Amino acid sequence: MAIGIKAIEYVLPEKVLTNKELEQIYGDWTAEKILTKTGIASRHVVSEGECASDLAEQAAQKLFNSGVISPEEIDFILLATQSPDYQLPTTACILQDRLGIPQSAGALDFNLGCSAYIYGLAMAKSFINTGIAKNVLLLTSETYTKHIHPLDKSTRTIFGDAAAATLVSEDGHEIGNFDLGTDGSGKDALIIPSGGSRIPRSKATAVEIEDNGSIRSQDNLFMDGTEVFSFTIRVVPESVNNILRKHNLSMEDINLFVFHQANEFMLDFLRKKLRIPKEKFYINMQDTGNTxxxxxxxxxxxxxxxxxIQKGDRVLLCGFGVGLSWGSTIITY
Structure with a gap:
């Protein structure tokens, strides 16, 4: 039987931050300008005290409540997050207990961002293929807004918080081969400089600086938008061509392209560069932002x-971003 995606559920925090609210803060960036530049009208953000584990737990419970599987049947938990509850222990271990998943299940976090879902599918498929697990709960949960300075319009207008729960098992929508890649030389393009062992947080790292109309410190998320854009248009077309070649398929054989929802301008540029018809290219981030x-x-x-997506359709997934890292795969529905 095909190893694949059996079910997906997701949750968004209750709190919503609209462009109108941001317009009151940034002044020169109107709600309409933000929408035009990013394709985002609002984004959901966690409240104080709400963590990645809380969102992941809600998404997993939503999956279990759908009746597709019970917690007792899960034998591995994979959690993709760059905002874990603690430096240690592993947040996936905490979720095993909170979700009532058997202690015989494996659990691990992996620290990856925009390409994490593709990498997670690759790991889940490998675990099932090698007999390590039968039902893998792949969780993605991020609270980037906790890392963003309130006056950094370059990131606050883009990112939102969310979590998703994906069940990967032997009787799902078939997961194909993978194209994965890494360029660590671009690490500084999307980074929180302080907080790790390299640069511990201190009074010095908390000093705020003004940069091109935005304010942040080394304790906050920094994104070099120009560098990230250049990286994306360089690696994504190549990754798409690589994954098509690995499946002996052409662009015409793909029914739908679902890329990482970075921002609408970038996605539209990629669509045109790859000559993908609008009806085959999915964009849906106006009310969520980049999660x-x-x-x-x-x-x-x-x-x-x-x-x-209809039975028999081929869906090409492609993730790209922080790391710098990227990955693609094809799902047969």
């Missing part, structure tokens, strides 16, 4: 609900 590792599963689920 990092959860953008692809949220978009995939919404495409399902909208009837954009």
């Amino acid at each position: 990092v590792s959860s953008t692809i599963p949220i978009a995939f689920k919404r495409a399902q609900i909208e009837g954009r």
Whole structure:
């Protein structure tokens, strides 16, 4: 039987931050300008005290409540997050207990962002293929907004918080081969400089600086938008061509393209560069923003609900970003 995606559920925090609210802060950036530049009208953000584990738990419970599987049947938990509850222990271990998943199940976090969903599918498929597990709970949960300075318009207008839960098992929508890649030389393009062993947080790292109209410190998320854009248009077309070649397929054989929902301008540029028809290219981020590792599963689920994916369709998934890192795969529905 095909190893694949059996079900996806996702959750968004209750709190919503609209462009109108941001307009009151930034002044020269109107709500309409933000929408035009990013394709985002609002984003969901966690409240104080709400963590990645809380969102991941809600998404997993939503999956269990759907009746597709019970917690007792899960034998491995994979959690993609760059905002864990603690430096240690592993957040996936905490979720094993909170979700009532058997102690015989394996659990691990992996620290990866925008390409994490593709890497997570690769690991889940490998675990099942090698007999390590039968039912893998792949969780993606991110609270990037906790890392963003309130006056950093370059990131606050883009990112939102969310979590998704994906069940990978032997009787799901078939997961194909993978194209994975890494360019660590671009680490500084998307980074929180302090907080790790290299640069511990201190009074010095908390000093705020003004940069091109935005304010942040070394304790906050920094994104070099120009560098990230250059990286994306360089690696994504190549990754798409690589994954098509690995499946002996052409662009015409793909029914729907679901890319990491970074921002609408970037996605539209990629679509045109790859000559993908609009009707085959899925964009859905106006009310969520860029939710990092959860953008692809949220978009995939919404495409399902909208009837954009039919039995027998091939869906090409591609994630790219922080690391710098990228990955692609093809799902046969």
